[in-house]
Amino acid sequence: MIPVEEALSRILAAIDVQPAEQVSLRDALGRTLAADVTSRRTQPPAAMSAMDGYAVRAADVASVPASLKVIADIPAGASHDTPLQAGEAARIFTGAPLPPGTDTIVIQEDTDRDGDTVTVKETTRKGAYVRAAGLDFSEGETLLKTGKVLNARDVGLSAAMNRPWLMVRRRPRIAILATGDEVVMPGDQIGPNQIVSSNSLALAAAVEVLGGEPVLLGIATDDAESLKTLAAGARGADMLVTTGGASVGEHDLVQSVLGEHGLEVDFWKIAMRPGKPLIFGSMGDTLMLGLPGNPVSTIVCATIFMAPAIRAMLGQNASLEDQEFTALCGVDLKQNDRRQDYLRASLIQGTDGSLTASPFEKQDSSMLRLLQQADCLVIREPHAEPLPKGAPVRCLRIPGSAMSL
Ligand SMILES: Nc1nc2c(c(=O)[nH]1)N[C@H]1C(S)=C(S)[C@@H](COP(=O)(O)OP(=O)(O)OC[C@H]3O[C@@H](n4cnc5c(N)ncnc54)[C@H](O)[C@@H]3O)O[C@H]1N2
Numbered sequence: 486m487i488p489v490e491e492a493l494s495r496i497l498a499a500i501d502v503q504p505a506e507q508v509s510l511r512d513a514l515g516r517t518l519a520a521d522v523t524s525r526r527t528q529p530p531a532a533m534s535a536m537d538g539y540a541v542r543a544a545d546v547a548s549v550p551a552s553l554k555v556i557a558d559i560p561a562g563a564s565h566d567t568p569l570q571a572g573e574a575a576r577i578f579t580g581a582p583l584p585p586g587t588d589t590i591v592i593q594e595d596t597d598r599d600g601d602t603v604t605v606k607e608t609t610r611k612g613a614y615v616r617a618a619g620l621d622f623s624e625g626e627t628l629l630k631t632g633k634v635l636n637a638r639d640v641g642l643s644a645a646m647n648r649p650w651l652m653v654r655r656r657p658r659i660a661i662l663a664t665g666d667e668v669v670m671p672g673d674q675i676g677p678n679q680i681v682s683s684n685s686l687a688l689a690a691a692v693e694v695l696g697g698e699p700v701l702l703g704i705a706t707d708d709a710e711s712l713k714t715l716a717a718g719a720r721g722a723d724m725l726v727t728t729g730g731a732s733v734g735e736h737d738l739v740q741s742v743l744g745e746h747g748l749e750v751d752f753w754k755i756a757m758r759p760g761k762p763l764i765f766g767s768m769g770d771t772l773m774l775g776l777p778g779n780p781v782s783t784i785v786c787a788t789i790f791m792a793p794a795i796r797a798m799l800g801q802n803a804s805l806e807d808q809e810f811t812a813l814c815g816v817d818l819k820q821n822d823r824r825q826d827y828l829r830a831s832l833i834q835g836t837d838g839s840l841t842a843s844p845f846e847k848q849d850s851s852m853l854r855l856l857q858q859a860d861c862l863v864i865r866e867p868h869a870e871p872l873p874k875g876a877p878v879r880c881l882r883i884p885g886s887a888m889s890l
């Protein structure tokens with residue numbers, strides 16, 4: 486059994502960053518930038534009015550009331566290119582460029598209009614309500630960096646930079662193979678001793694949220710032929726993730742059968758709970774992550790190993806450190822054995838802002854309901870001393886929990 490940290494670094498060491506592809510901005514949400522994005526334009530391209538009102542020369546309205554002759558009307562999208570002279574003003578609207586010669590906007594509420602004459606009633610500081618050229622950004626500036634996962638604001642900013650196409654990392658294709666005679670897909674006919682494959686769909690959902698492309702290969706029965714045939718569907722995928730059949734029983738065939746068909750095992754068994762029998766290796770160009778079948782083991786191991794692996798493929802920061810935080814432990818914890826524990830826990834924030842993480846009493850790795858209810862995982866290092874209630878404890882945030890910090 487190797488330590489969790491070593492297992493993760495061996496997995497990450499085997500990963501290559503995905504090649505880049507070009508996508509339209511409309512398809513860029515959630516994708517990871519493979520190149521910096523620099524602006525193709527200066528925004529705003531010229532000094533613009535931030536209000537509906539009058540463009541004036543500040544000197545003309547230094548003392549009020551001041552009457553000026555309105556010689557132009559400039560809606561957004563238009564311009565007036567001849568310089569204004571002393572004593573002149575231009576009617577202007579939000580988003581329209583200031584005409585040359587003017588430097589200040591007087592909002593219309595501070596004026597009276599009579600035919601071609603506008604009377605400015607309030608003093609206005611020079612430069613008021615003027616958005617200088619390049620206030621937001623300038624041509625050639627890099628505003629989004631390689632590795633950024635694009636959100637709605639990034640999409641808006643890219644559009645404003647006039648960048649309709651972006652280079653992003655190709656989505657890694659993650660083939661998902663469930664195993665077990667007792668496992669059936671949700672909705673299928675189910676016998677009295679069978680179980681629904683929650684793992685396949687949970688893994689597919691996790692892959693999708695992480696930015697990968699799940700490929701469901703189905704369920705292999707516990708025989709060599711079925712496993713070999715279905716696993717062949719992983720050809721061309723970046724990673725094959727199996728669930729079940731990883732342990733030591735005669736029916737746990739993943740390692741032995743795939744071993745006869747090109748699987749080279751890097752390691753098997755990790756000093757962690759849940760997740761002990763995890764397998765990692767490769768089959769040709771396809772990495773292989775063999776997750777234990779218990780639903781909680783599958784999802785916890787997907788959080789700790791599959792998620793960083795996919796992030797690394799996408800050129801993102803793969804470290805779990807950002808997901809870690811310290812909370813006060815809500816219960817007494819016993820001395821730990823040699824496996825690093827990931828305890829499903831609820832999280833409560835006190836009125837003083839302190840966080841208390843309380844591991845659930847039951848920690849069986851088959852219990853999906855408690856996993857779904859958990860806000861975080863409390864980490865117990867191997868051989869950790871008994872921990873009294875109220876002592877600080879390391880926790881790992883689980884993406885998508887009700888209390889998402
Ligand atoms: N003698 C030992 N027995 C076991 C050990 C051990 O060290 N010595 N390890 C235990 C641990 S820890 C785990 S975890 C499990 C994992 O074993 P497998 O990966 O071989 O998983 P299976 O035996 O195939 O299934 C375990 C459990 O999970 C259910 N399952 C399987 N696939 C799915 C699925 N797609 N969706 C939902 N549930 C699934 C399956 O029905 C079993 O109940 O081994 C222990 N045994």
Ligand code: MOO
Nearest residue numbers: 759760761782850
């Ligand atoms: O690793 Mo097993 O996941 O302890 O149930």
